[in-house]
Amino acid sequence: MVEILDNELKGLTGNKTHDEARQGEAFAPAADLPNIFKKRFYIESYGCAMNFADSEVIASILQNEGFGATRNTEEADLIFINTCSIREKAEQTIRKRLSELKKVKKTNPGLLVGVLGCMAERLKSKLIEEEKLVDIVVGPDAYRTIPQLIEEAETGQKAVNVLLSREETYADISPIRLNSNGVTSFVSIMRGCNNMCSFCVVPFTRGRERSRPADSIIAECIELYEQGYKEITLLGQNVDSYHFIPVNGNDSEAVSFARLMERVALISPDLRVRFSTSHPKDITDEVLYTMAKYENICNYIHLPVQSGNTRVLQMMNRTYTREWYKAKVDRIREILPDCGISSDIIAGFCTETEKEHQDTLSIIEYSQFDLSYMYFYSERPGTLAARRYPDDIPLEVKKRRLAEIIELQNEISYQSNIKDLGKVFKVLIEGNSKKNENEWMGRNSASKVLVFPKGDYNLQKGDYVNVRVTDCSKGTLIGKVESLN
Ligand code: SAH
Ligand code: SF4
Ligand code: F3S
Numbered sequence: 001m002v003e004i005l006d007n008e009l010k011g012l013t014g015n016k017t018h019d020e021a022r023q024g025e026a027f028a029p030a031a032d033l034p035n036i037f038k039k040r041f042y043i044e045s046y047g048c049a050m051n052f053a054d055s056e057v058i059a060s061i062l063q064n065e066g067f068g069a070t071r072n073t074e075e076a077d078l079i080f081i082n083t084c085s086i087r088e089k090a091e092q093t094i095r096k097r098l099s100e101l102k103k104v105k106k107t108n109p110g111l112l113v114g115v116l117g118c119m120a121e122r123l124k125s126k127l128i129e130e131e132k133l134v135d136i137v138v139g140p141d142a143y144r145t146i147p148q149l150i151e152e153a154e155t156g157q158k159a160v161n162v163l164l165s166r167e168e169t170y171a172d173i174s175p176i177r178l179n180s181n182g183v184t185s186f187v188s189i190m191r192g193c194n195n196m197c198s199f200c201v202v203p204f205t206r207g208r209e210r211s212r213p214a215d216s217i218i219a220e221c222i223e224l225y226e227q228g229y230k231e232i233t234l235l236g237q238n239v240d241s242y243h244f245i246p247v248n249g250n251d252s253e254a255v256s257f258a259r260l261m262e263r264v265a266l267i268s269p270d271l272r273v274r275f276s277t278s279h280p281k282d283i284t285d286e287v288l289y290t291m292a293k294y295e296n297i298c299n300y301i302h303l304p305v306q307s308g309n310t311r312v313l314q315m316m317n318r319t320y321t322r323e324w325y326k327a328k329v330d331r332i333r334e335i336l337p338d339c340g341i342s343s344d345i346i347a348g349f350c351t352e353t354e355k356e357h358q359d360t361l362s363i364i365e366y367s368q369f370d371l372s373y374m375y376f377y378s379e380r381p382g383t384l385a386a387r388r389y390p391d392d393i394p395l396e397v398k399k400r401r402l403a404e405i406i407e408l409q410n411e412i413s414y415q416s417n418i419k420d421l422g423k424v425f426k427v428l429i430e431g432n433s434k435k436n437e438n439e440w441m442g443r444n445s446a447s448k449v450l451v452f453p454k455g456d457y458n459l460q461k462g463d464y465v466n467v468r469v470t471d472c473s474k475g476t477l478i479g480k481v482e483s484l485n
Contacts, residue, residue, distance in 0.1 A: 037068030042076035047084025056175035083119035118205035146405035164207035190236035198384035240282035304344035308363030340446030348398030
């Protein structure tokens, strides 16, 4: 989902990694805040969408305690960095940022610096030993205790809480939408992960999987819709395993992911629903048929394959084979013919041979992903792979294999865009295009970005409009308004 690609390879890809798009975004309310707060906090987020959603929960906790947000590190009394550990590079980026913050601390000796999120959970109090400027360390399940930890740190002690929980879902906390476009929003539906993919640090940093009560999810979605939001992305590391049984309820009252998605879709036909991420093993026909049934459930599935070779997939503990994954792609195309499919791919996993790497290339070709997030394997201490297998593929080989994967995927993404030329799509306008304020930017159901001239239509962000594709680049469809919705 996330980390920035190695700099040398960045130039090769038209596909943006999540981090390029979102890494290190500072969160602060759009409007200026009055000067009534006891202290001001600044929060910066790295990593996956779940971290960004968590920062909105953290902002809410802080605001309820009388703290105010600022966009400016110089103005802040508290600086929080919400961190990611998924690859070594992600942690290096954060360490670099922390060393930059030393300058801010010099000019403001009373400043407190807090490290939150996955790197906090992975390194625990070691982080305080290693990074002298850090005062507070908080893991993903301990955000409610941040106000107390601040008090503790104010007395000059270092404050740490990295306890993981089996229950915490922050269900009752209404996130503060910071830096929002007012049109699209994330809603967290579960936390943690039980899958134990051997390369992955997430089960260690985020703990056991738990589903947020369905009613609190629906209430948050309704509130967003009433505030004018038009698209909700249901978030979790593995959303298809969402399973909620009400307190004192029995199994017959269990809410599956398909049921939950249906309930969100029924809020209004004008509210789009997306979800991320799906583990291929858990995406059921029930989910696919529910997607087919509702026009406002977007035809887009992020279905990380990781590798195209069965032996490697087994070592990764992904629980499916090459053939099984291909059959899943076939099934999606059968039930949802226009569905966009994207993927995550890891190059150079432990012991991967050239032939096995070729299998990854051929499964990309077979699956015709519209987009992929592509990485080379980065060993994470403590994971199953780090304990069991040698990280034996030389860095140059990993990089070369990754470059081959990126080159192929870029070509397939471009071909996929070319196939859309002349088609008309219903687009939800998210805002101005980055390059030209006389153009709108929005997405179609399959999550492709469309850019088109505003013209004299008097459209606004949050409107739906039908756009005909007239041209394309590798990453974007270019079009013109065909008709109003
Ligand atoms: N829960 C999501 C993925 C979360 S991590 C899922 O299972 O789909 C996002 C992606 O980072 C993964 O899909 C994987 O491709 C990549 N990734 C995770 N650990 C990695 C590692 N140690 N080295 C390289 N890439 C990794
Ligand atoms: Fe990591 Fe696998 Fe869980 Fe995704 S499903 S978060 S890759 S362990
Ligand atoms: Fe990174 Fe943690 Fe997300 S390791 S990818 S921020 S769950």
